[in-house]
Amino acid sequence: MRTTGLFAALLASVGLVLVEFVYRHHLTRRTYHWLLLVGLGVLPSLALLSTATVFLEETKIVGSCASCHVMRPFVTDMRNPESRTLAARHYQNRWIPDQQCYVCHMTYGVHGAWDAQLASARHWLLYIAGSWQEPIRHRGTFPNKNCLACHAGAQRFARVSSHAAHEADLFADRIGCMSCHGAPHPAPSERKAMAGAS
Amino acid sequence: MNPERTLSSEIPRLRVVVICMVVGLGCLGVFLWADFSAWSVGVGVLARIPLTVTAMALYVIAVVRELRRHGEL
Numbered sequence: 001m002r003t004t005g006l007f008a009a010l011l012a013s014v015g016l017v018l019v020e021f022v023y024r025h026h027l028t029r030r031t032y033h034w035l036l037l038v039g040l041g042v043l044p045s046l047a048l049l050s051t052a053t054v055f056l057e058e059t060k061i062v063g064s065c066a067s068c069h070v071m072r073p074f075v076t077d078m079r080n081p082e083s084r085t086l087a088a089r090h091y092q093n094r095w096i097p098d099q100q101c102y103v104c105h106m107t108y109g110v111h112g113a114w115d116a117q118l119a120s121a122r123h124w125l126l127y128i129a130g131s132w133q134e135p136i137r138h139r140g141t142f143p144n145k146n147c148l149a150c151h152a153g154a155q156r157f158a159r160v161s162s163h164a165a166h167e168a169d170l171f172a173d174r175i176g177c178m179s180c181h182g183a184p185h186p187a188p189s190e191r192k193a194m195a196g197a198s
Numbered sequence: 199m200n201p202e203r204t205l206s207s208e209i210p211r212l213r214v215v216v217i218c219m220v221v222g223l224g225c226l227g228v229f230l231w232a233d234f235s236a237w238s239v240g241v242g243v244l245a246r247i248p249l250t251v252t253a254m255a256l257y258v259i260a261v262v263r264e265l266r267r268h269g270e271l
Binding site: 002005006009010012013016017019033036039040041047048051054055058059064067068124125127 | 212213215216219220222223224226227229230231233234235236237239240242243244250253254257261264
């Protein structure tokens with residue numbers, strides 16, 4: 001899709017320049033307007049559609065999150081074999097095989113994917129505008145259903161007596177998974193040390 | 199003068215439209231070429247969207263005026 005977008009953008013640009021600045025006086029009014037319609041409407045629409053499609057997919061990969069240096073301590077920790085944070089364990093053991101940041105942070109449900117994409121766009125805008133404050137904090141909540149979507153019903157999950165004892169509270173978000181399982185990412189002080197070391 | 203070859207007075211406006219669109223598509227190309235890196239968002243989103251939207255809006259206005267002038271609308 002990226003190639004399609006690039007090709008459409010390039011073709012439209014070259015075509016528009018040729019039509020407007022080189023061949024304009026050799027064209028009939030009708031031909032001129034048809035060519036402009038293709039160059040200003042059809043090809044840019046194809047390029048924009050292709051970009052939107054690629055953008056929605058690209059923002060799901062870990063490398064996309066890591067491209068902002070403010071996120072690097074999180075990704076570095078996740079990839080560190082020595083780390084025992086939840087994110088690292090999920091990444092190292094491939095409990096989430098791909099797109100780990102997106103899968104964990106996308107809230108399940110109708111609006112989850114949309115909200116996650118909006119959040120990634122917001123993060124990008126904050127990054128390029130340089131308008132974030134350290135230490136960064138997770139905005140919003142992290143509902144248990146993000147964990148339970150995979151873990152609930154698994155035998156390993158069911159074997160833990162406290163899960164059964166608190167099942168109603170877990171599903172109602174009255175008890176957070178992380179209150180027992182620890183922090184998903186390094187604390188701000190650890191992130192600062194990691195950023196300083198890199 | 200051949201009326202089919204006569205280009206309307208909307209031509210200067212269309213030239214602006216073409217320039218806006220070519221620059222906007224250039225920004226889009228950079229965004230795609232740079233693999234959506236964070237640095238390219240400023241060019242690829244913040245510059246490209248106003249340019250392409252402006253170009254498309256001006257183009258629609260020019261076409262509507264042109265069609266009205268020729269009594270086709």
